[in-house]
Amino acid sequence: MAEVNQEIPKEVDGKGKFIRQGNRFSTPFGDGEGELPVEAGRYRLIWSEICPWAHRTVIVRRVLGLEDVISLGTVAPLRPKIERVDWEFALDEGNKDPILGIQYLSEIYLNTEPDYEGRPTVPVVVDLKEQKVVNNDYFRLTNYFETAWKPFHKEGAPNLYPEHLREEIDELSEVIYHEVNNGVYKCGFARSQEAYEESYDILFARLDQLEERLSTNRFLFGDYITDADVRLYTTLARFDVAYYNAFKCNRNMIVDFPNLWGYLRDLYQTPGFGDTTNFEAIKIHYHLSNHIASNDQKGETILPKGPNNIDYNAPHNRETISGKKEKFLV
Incomplete structure (x- = not known):
């Protein structure tokens, strides 16, 4: 998740150290109260091939056999040349994600939370039923795939998180x-x-x-x-x-x-x-x-x-x- 110049100062402390922004959407997946329900076909994972945080979710998704359970959308490797920090679906026909119908990732973030002011980040999981962002917690997302999503793992899937x-x-x-x-x-x-x-x-x-x-x-x-x-x-x-x-x-x-x-x-x-x-x-x-x-x-x-x-x-x-x-x- 590379940052742009106009945003970097917001994530730099007084000594010039880079401090990455936190994740706004971190509700876990599971069957407990208040957790995100684990349902095949309900979610879409958005990633960029350049982002290490997003890449690891795609690796785990493939290794565990979740490709037919959680769909995948891909933003372009270069940031769009616009005033704000964003990702664009420039690899898709018409520059729009074929499932979400949006050109810029910020659109789904703002649809979820109209006053959202952070960077729209990848990886992000979108609830297709609600048309909203539900999780962009890159640190825990692979763990959810490995545990909460176990009922949908392919036969003989490895145990990445024993x-x-x-x-x-x-x-x-x-x-x-x-x-x-x-x-x-x-x-x-x-x-x-x-x-x-x-x-x-x-x-x-x-x-x-x-x-x-x-x-x-x-x-x-x-x-x-x-x-x-x-x-x-x-x-x-x-x-x-x-x-x-x-x-x-x-x-x-x-x-x-x-x-x-x-x-x-x-x-x-x-x-x-x-x-x-x-x-x-x-x-x-x-x-x-x-x-x-x-x-x-x-x-x-x-x-x-x-x-x-x-x-x-x-x-x-x-x-x-x-x-x-x-x-x-x-």
Whole structure:
């Protein structure tokens, strides 16, 4: 979820640190009082291929077999050239989502809450019956797909959020969010040298620790992919083609970390991961968006040709760590 220049000051503190806005719509899915009912065909998930938060919901949706249960709408990788911060359905015929019938994502947010003043963000779940936003809680949405939506999982769907590991998964996911997922944004959107260097040091210290952790674990929690791996993957996949240059996260590329690089390839080659990763869209957004490209460069922006020597399909040999061919706990 990349921000535009006129909005960034609202999310920067007095020391120049980037503070991401909170989620307005966070009602959980479930069968309890006040929770969102779990019904096939009732909801539409809106995402952007460039957004790491949205990407992880699409990965989990596919891995668990929810594609025929929750429909999917896609906004374009570039922000529309309009006065406000928005996403546009420019990839669809007539520049409108075929189900919602809207051109801009803000339309459904404002239809839900006419005085809504925040950025319209992805991922967002829209209730088609009510024609309103019901959840844009990117931090918990995959967990709802993994638990509340279990009755609709495909036969043999993996367990990405096993009960005996949930506390540990949540703890590590919290760290990964602050120091890596959002850490790259803290570097890219810092408005002081001090804030940038602090975020940069925290980011790479955590990547160094994850590199060590993955030297003896195929995945973050051992032999099988969990929700935590999905969360880390979407940032690692964008790192070398976008964050390294666009956000000045340039101490190392992921290809420079033997274990992280092998781990990234292992996940990329897993159905649901690589086949939902659009590197071209990612590059276009982070390098050509008028609010990010070339650090406030005015006029024409340039899309880098590289990196073009990264082979995400190269053998990774990570299965030798686990001794197992299967990657999922069923």
